[in-house]
Amino acid sequence: MIRQFELVDLVRAYDKNVDEALLNRAYVFAMKAHGTQKRASGDPYFSHPLEVAGILTSMKLDSDTIATALLHDVVEDTVATIPEIDEAFGPKIAELVDGVTKLSKIELQTESVRQAENFRKFLLAMSNDIRVLLVKLADRLHNMRTLFHIKKREKRRRISLETLEIYAPLAERLGMNELKDELQHLALEHFDPEAMEAITTRLNYLIEQDPYLEKETIETLRNLLRENGVDAEVYGRIKKPYSIWRKMENRKIEFEQLSDVLAFRIVVPEAADCYKALGIVHQTYSVIPGRFKDYISIPKPNFYRSIHTTVIGPNKRPLEVQIRTFEMHDEADYGVAAHWQYKQGTGVENGSQYRWMQELLDINAQSDDAEDFMEHSKLAMFKDQVFCYTPKGEIVPLPKGATCVDFAYAVHTEVGNRCVGAKVNSRMVPLRNKLQNGDQVEILTSKDQTPSQRWQSFVVTGRARSAIKRYIKNKEYAEYSQLGRNLIERACRRNGYEFSETVIDDAAKVMKLDDAEMLYTYLGQGALSEDAVLRSAFPGFQEDKRSDALPLVHQDDEAISGDVISVSGIKEGTAFHLSSCCSPIKGDRIIGIKRPGQGVQIHRTECPELAAFDEMPELWVDIGWKTNEDDDFYVALLSLDVVNQRGVLAEIASIVAKNGGNVSNLIIPERDPEFYVMHIDVEVRDDEHLKTIMRTMRISKLVSRVDRINRLGDKETA
Structure with missing residues (x-):
């Protein structure tokens, strides 16, 4: 366990302005707060925040961040409070600790919702100060290093999956590849130990087959560059097991089919040297087409810069080469943390300066629930990138497979909502057209256009999906509201009452609803009955006073005024909706499915969606089209x-x-x-x-x- 003076010395080694008094106070405060608490390993609990602080010193972070690491668990696991931390350490440290504190006290229905809600709140905290995320990543890294102490395999697997789906992608988005690689490696050991063992065994066999391959290739590249006047360091590396596993899973290939298990890095002093080294490598070895990427000219969204190329190298084997400067090399390993070394004090605190984080914040603003946000955030974090251009030459990074609609929403939500067409490289293309690296995209808009539900079937970005879903949901609420108003107006006329907004406002208050709009929406969705509203609005209402009437029907996309259907087993006044998945039309054989809060959805009997309800016969409703003549379409x-x-x-x-x-x-x-x-x-x-x-x-x-x-x-x- 790191001792108090050793921690201070570690920080002083890279920061001459270390706040020694702050670190000493935080050390003592955390040690006393955790007291005799033990971890699953049997070690004193205080050893955990100490190790987290030690991880952050290797990133050369400031005194406030190290103090936050020491204190990050005291609020959750001890009797200490945020006001006490504020009083002892000031508002900035208190804000950082509050941002990092786990939100385990949130009582929600499911584990997935709890995880999603925590991630949502975590994003909001780290958007104010990126150091919140750095402490949290170091906390997760140490927990993963000691995960083997947890006895239940299923729990270890669940924690590992969360690490792969949330924390490793976040580390990658911050450009912290060294930390990301270790998180993925540790997670794979518990998530799929059999795959880890198999890949590790094959890698060891590969090294045994040709133990001098890496050393000989390094020497060949170093001599080649030196002979051509380029002073460079050359490093070799074996691909990480997780990287190999993911490539095998995604491409459905065997280990023997991988061509880039061994890769090499050329590190030079200046950016101009990168291109000179690239020219030397390409002049000497045959280039493999389609395997060249220049991330110096166009950096990744996490600011990663490097040149990647693959050639047929010595011994006629495919050779992956990465070329970068020493500064780029440090930034590739430590990402945002490297800014403390090169640009100390230049505003790296503000997390929302990162485009990817701003995109997640936009998704958060457009998502109505935590699980939607979680799903769309994963889409935003996981996809590989393509780079496209606006007609003015502005770069728009997008995930692979992104379409013109994704591009439109990346430019602005209103551009996405109003897009009617697109030109790619001056040629008209369908909105579902998939974009390629270097495409110039012009979006055509119309004030009369609105998002189509069909767009959800082909867009790939979380931002586009959440915006489309939000628009459609708001549109549905408006339709439910109008339907509910029509239903209660009819019910009033049918029972001899005068309809008025004042009466409905009073009824909403009696039913403890926010306003009449909420009452109309619930009524249109089928969550409220007309009788319940009439009883609240008119205390003398008697149900047997009603005359028979038929329910209104409306489609998902457009309300139909006038069409009626005959229904058995459903109370009058229930909302019905023609399902958009199979689009029933009059004359089709149809069946109804009860959907809580949405009334009854009407499907064609051949609709594949019905298979999902095979084990729920209580939701099925026999319905049929009324034989009356009508003019509805x-x-x-x-x-x-x-x-x-x-x-x-x-x-x-x-x-x-x-x-x-x-x-x-x-x-x-x-x-x-x-x-x-x-x-x-x-x-x-x-x-x-x-x-x-x-x-x-x-x-x-x-x-x-x-x-x-x-x-x-x-x-x-x-």
Whole structure:
């Protein structure tokens, strides 16, 4: 265990302005607070904050951060309080400790929600001062180093998964690759010990097969550079087991198929030397196409800078080479912590200066619950990057697989909400078009455009998904509110009462709801009944005074005024919704599924979504279409293979229009020189009307196939 004077000496070795008195007070305070507490290993608990402080001294952090490390567990695990820390150490230390303190007292329903809520609050704390995250990462690192003391394998596995999903990506986003590598290595040992053992065994065998390969390659590269006037250090390294494991999992390949198990780093004094060294390597060895990346010209979002290339090196083996300066080398290992060495005191405290963290804060603002935020945050942290440009030349980093819609939301949420089209490299492309490195993207917008629910099926960024989901949810709430208002207005008329906003406001107060808007929304969702509202609004209301009436129906995308369906087993006034996944139309065989808080969702009987409710027969409701004549239209989704020639869109639209239908939306997900796939939303009166339109389409010489499909993409027979 580190002694008091040893800790001070460690800090003084890199910081001449060390606050010795602060460190001594924090040391004594934490030691007394933890007292005789023990860890799972049997060691004194105080040894843990000491080790965390020691990890942070290796990063050469300031006295406030080291003091925070010593105190980071006293609020959770002892009787000490934040006000006491404020009084003893000042508001800054108290704020840091409060930010790091685990939020284990939050009582939520599930482990996943608790973890998500902790991460959400943790993000808000570290956005104010990035040192909160540095202390937390050091805390997790020491806990992972001692994880083997926990006896239950499932608990070790759960902690390791959390480390891989949250803490290692956060370390990577801060550019702290050395800490990230150790977290991943320790986590894999407990998450998948069999894989760790197998990979380690193969790596050892590889080294035994050619023990001098690394040394000989280093000497060859060093001599090559020296002969060409470049003074450089050359290092060799074996890929980390976790990196190998992840690549094997993602690419579904065997160990023998990996070509970059051994990699080398060339470290030079200046950035200009990097490009000179690159030229020498490329002149000497054949380059493997597609394996060159210049992160000096375009750094990663975590400020990582280096040149990566892969060549056919000595002995005709693939050779991965990374070229960087000494400063870049330190920043690659220590990330944001390296700024204390090179740019001490230049504002690294403020976490929100990092673009990735600002993106997470934006996602947090747009996510209605913690689990949504957690899901979208993982999307933001895990993906590899592509770099695209605005027409003005501004760089927009995006995850691999990002689309034009993702780009639009990365520029601004309002640009995303209003985007109607995109030009990539001056050529019009579908919004679902996947972007490549170096693409110049221009987003076309319209004030009349709103986000489409279909965008959720192809966007990949957490920011885009959360913004689209939030917009759609708000739109649904507005529809529920309008439906609820219509229902209660009808109920008042039906029972001889005069409807007024004042009466409904009073009813909301009686029911302890925030306002009439909340009452309407709950009523539209089916969470409240009309009878309950009438009893609260009119104390003399008697249920047997009601006359029979039929419930209103509305679609997810657009309210339908006037259509009614016959229902058995459901109380009058319940909200119904035509499910967007299979888009039922009049004449389809349908079934209802009760959804708490959402009324009843109506599905086609062939809908694949129904399989999720096979074991819940109590949620199924027998329903059928009423046979009355009406003028309402329903939306069906068709997929067509059409000939790629001029006039085809006009031909399709003409067929639909001549048969009394309407095309309400169209996308082209696939295109080649001969044919392309077209998905169209067609408004029809019923299933016979739809079949007539489809038969006419099949006669056209420009259409080779037409099918009705679900939103999930599964083809259905018309």
